[in-house]
Amino acid sequence: MKLWIVGRGELSSAKRLGPSIRLLAFAKLADELGIRPVIVVDKVEPDAFPGIELLALEQFDWNMVDAQDKIVATPHLPWRLLFPLLRGTRNFDVDSHGIGALEGMESGHGTASWRLFQGRRRTALRLRLLLHACEKIYLSIPEQLAFLGGCLFRESRAEDVELASRLPEKALYAPMGVNSDPFPSNPPSVWPHEFGRRPIFLWGGGIWSWFDIPTLLQAFSHLADQGSPAILYFLAGKNPSGLSNQDAPVRLAREEAQRRGLLGKNVFFHDSSASPDSLPSYLAGCHAGILANPAKLESLASWRTRLLDLLWAGKPAVVSGDDPLSRRMADAGCAIVVPTGDALALAKAVQTLVDDSELWLRSAQASRDLATRLGWSTTLASVKAHWSSPVRPAPRSPVHLIPILRCLAGF
Amino acid sequence: MDRRIVWIHPVSSILGKILFGPEIRLVRMAEELALNGYDVRIVLSRCEQPLPEGVSIWPEQNGLPPATRDDIILVNPFLPLRKLWPLLRGPGFVVSDFYSVHLPEFLQEEPLHPARVFRVQRRRIWLRYTWLARRADSCIFSNPEQLAFVSGGLSCHASLADVRLANTLAGKSIFCPMGIDLREKTTGNPNPYPESIRDRPIFLWGGGIWPWMDLDPLLEAFGRLKASGSSACLFFLSGAPADPSSRLAHPVEKVRRKASELGILDTHVFLNPKAVPFEARLGYLEHCSAGVLCNPTTIESSCSWRTRILDLLLSGRTAVVAGYDPLSADLARSGAIESTQLDPAEIARAIEGVSAPARRAKLESQVVAASKSHEWKLTLAPLIQNLASGTEIAQPHHGPKLSEWMRFVVPF
Numbered sequence: 001m002k003l004w005i006v007g008r009g010e011l012s013s014a015k016r017l018g019p020s021i022r023l024l025a026f027a028k029l030a031d032e033l034g035i036r037p038v039i040v041v042d043k044v045e046p047d048a049f050p051g052i053e054l055l056a057l058e059q060f061d062w063n064m065v066d067a068q069d070k071i072v073a074t075p076h077l078p079w080r081l082l083f084p085l086l087r088g089t090r091n092f093d094v095d096s097h098g099i100g101a102l103e104g105m106e107s108g109h110g111t112a113s114w115r116l117f118q119g120r121r122r123t124a125l126r127l128r129l130l131l132h133a134c135e136k137i138y139l140s141i142p143e144q145l146a147f148l149g150g151c152l153f154r155e156s157r158a159e160d161v162e163l164a165s166r167l168p169e170k171a172l173y174a175p176m177g178v179n180s181d182p183f184p185s186n187p188p189s190v191w192p193h194e195f196g197r198r199p200i201f202l203w204g205g206g207i208w209s210w211f212d213i214p215t216l217l218q219a220f221s222h223l224a225d226q227g228s229p230a231i232l233y234f235l236a237g238k239n240p241s242g243l244s245n246q247d248a249p250v251r252l253a254r255e256e257a258q259r260r261g262l263l264g265k266n267v268f269f270h271d272s273s274a275s276p277d278s279l280p281s282y283l284a285g286c287h288a289g290i291l292a293n294p295a296k297l298e299s300l301a302s303w304r305t306r307l308l309d310l311l312w313a314g315k316p317a318v319v320s321g322d323d324p325l326s327r328r329m330a331d332a333g334c335a336i337v338v339p340t341g342d343a344l345a346l347a348k349a350v351q352t353l354v355d356d357s358e359l360w361l362r363s364a365q366a367s368r369d370l371a372t373r374l375g376w377s378t379t380l381a382s383v384k385a386h387w388s389s390p391v392r393p394a395p396r397s398p399v400h401l402i403p404i405l406r407c408l409a410g411f
Numbered sequence: 412m413d414r415r416i417v418w419i420h421p422v423s424s425i426l427g428k429i430l431f432g433p434e435i436r437l438v439r440m441a442e443e444l445a446l447n448g449y450d451v452r453i454v455l456s457r458c459e460q461p462l463p464e465g466v467s468i469w470p471e472q473n474g475l476p477p478a479t480r481d482d483i484i485l486v487n488p489f490l491p492l493r494k495l496w497p498l499l500r501g502p503g504f505v506v507s508d509f510y511s512v513h514l515p516e517f518l519q520e521e522p523l524h525p526a527r528v529f530r531v532q533r534r535r536i537w538l539r540y541t542w543l544a545r546r547a548d549s550c551i552f553s554n555p556e557q558l559a560f561v562s563g564g565l566s567c568h569a570s571l572a573d574v575r576l577a578n579t580l581a582g583k584s585i586f587c588p589m590g591i592d593l594r595e596k597t598t599g600n601p602n603p604y605p606e607s608i609r610d611r612p613i614f615l616w617g618g619g620i621w622p623w624m625d626l627d628p629l630l631e632a633f634g635r636l637k638a639s640g641s642s643a644c645l646f647f648l649s650g651a652p653a654d655p656s657s658r659l660a661h662p663v664e665k666v667r668r669k670a671s672e673l674g675i676l677d678t679h680v681f682l683n684p685k686a687v688p689f690e691a692r693l694g695y696l697e698h699c700s701a702g703v704l705c706n707p708t709t710i711e712s713s714c715s716w717r718t719r720i721l722d723l724l725l726s727g728r729t730a731v732v733a734g735y736d737p738l739s740a741d742l743a744r745s746g747a748i749e750s751t752q753l754d755p756a757e758i759a760r761a762i763e764g765v766s767a768p769a770r771r772a773k774l775e776s777q778v779v780a781a782s783k784s785h786e787w788k789l790t791l792a793p794l795i796q797n798l799a800s801g802t803e804i805a806q807p808h809h810g811p812k813l814s815e816w817m818r819f820v821v822p823f
Binding site for chain 2: 117120124142143144145146147148149150151152153154158161164165166167168169294295296297298299300301324340
């Protein structure tokens, strides 16, 4: 039996971002269960991961999948593959751990509003089709389920309302987990010599348009005024996605730091983007992680994987604004969470973690403790139980043509 | 200096002798606001309750209260449209109390309504939510799931402005779920249970039996417990609906029938033959071994805030909860209750475990700490902070568009 994990993006040994780490975790779990994993994405580096079969999307079609094989698809499959999947009778699961629709809500400056409306409708209709057709949907947190429930409930059809109500029966919570490899004991130092022994607060992922960078920089402006030694370091000094329409947030952050006179003083950007291999060095040498969430739906329903890296390294975090993982870390004693947009409170929290070494030690220990409870083996436990179940569902009915056409048309 | 006025517009214009959940919330909110220096006025047609100091009544018969732009207007989303409409267009800092997002509860009731009626109801509720989410300067929810549910609905089928609203709703939302009043007398109440079961471990189903609940797994669990010789029994507090012909009587009858089929009615499952006034529930809580709750795997459970669990916390009792709801999930994480899967064998095993005094004592030791964190003063603190810090008067409001109003009124 094989597990076909069919998604988008690139999988290579050099470029390991969140989505590909997740695909590899699925593959590893399948392997443990005696199921042969095959990962199908846009671009692959053959033989990059021994034991895992990699295939490019353009070489793949559903005829390669046997009747007893399992399928996990991501919501953004190209129509060439999505259409036959929906119109067929194969059972499949959907991995929607990050609901991309939320992040896209505010993007699109300069795009005509009817195009945005159509784009959103297409995303919503695609999710609706997949939710109806799939056997299980993998989500990260209950807030994502509630969001999807609200979307479906707002639709006017009785079958959507019924599905909205029963949606929890289809949902499996499988958030991203903490790296299962032990954290390297003495990774080489990567910090510039000029930092000396100053405490570094690491912004450990991309700078995206949905983060609250102004509050963060304002906080470091306060800290500079107070003579604090704390440093803010952006690990991704260039847009790591490679998509040119996402360059602006990095540029704006750099300009704002420059305008405030902080650039090169207590705010620094990596020259480009740190490689996955160098991540442990950055994590090991930082004092804590830092994050600024705006009070938006995206924050409410996101599972911030950059915080998982901090847990892996046993480092605390300082966060402005709420997100589910930060809240969990705060409950566990390994994060200080201050209100959204409160730069003074954020600055105070940073300085507290600099001054209070006992608090830092306690928080770091709490971080290590929480990491043991959020490893992949825990976060994928429900998926493991599902894949191991001997119960085989009956073939489903194909999705009707009309809703598919509506989705294509975007209304 | 004049105290700032808070006008409270409850959904019911009568505050009777017996207070239920929504009225208790209203009174506690009014009390807390008054304690924090606000001049609180509740819009009512009749009040049979002594009100806390600093809280007065604005007789509804006198018409719309004369609110000014500096006042705070606390609105229940389910006010009749004739009362809601002027508030949507009027002045003041509007706080919309979405603490109980009703929509998910309706889902399971669809068979009771013709599909068209249900669709119209649903659309009307969404229109209310949309209007209030737009107009409100602050929105209150019980938990993040409710906020995500409403945001999901707003973001779908909507104009660009409403999508932005869905995205930013979190920015003007606070979480103030129902709380508990530790002043209530939770000990020394007479034992109200039938003589025959007083010496047995009693598991209390402490609230209504609603149409959206599925009690079969729980009843089957007690079937198994009977077969294994357990003395644990299940007691339904609300086993006698006030109106036997109402739609709410149907689920009670279903429970009675199922228990009878399983041969456990009046041996391991008992339905209270009389309606219980709210204050009298304390005796049942004090003398039970633990509570029990069975959450169906539905979006209603995912978004709810189960106040019956709060009653148990108040009385220092633990619970066995099958399935997911947000409050129980929190309490299970802190070790205050026993959480289990929605499976008769698992539920039976959990009930057997909690029947043992040692296990129960361990859980109850965590209940004490949990009850303190759910006291009204703490659950309402975000509202008090919000009003103290962020009550900038927003832009003038023009209320809903005429086309939306027409969509509300026209029933198709």
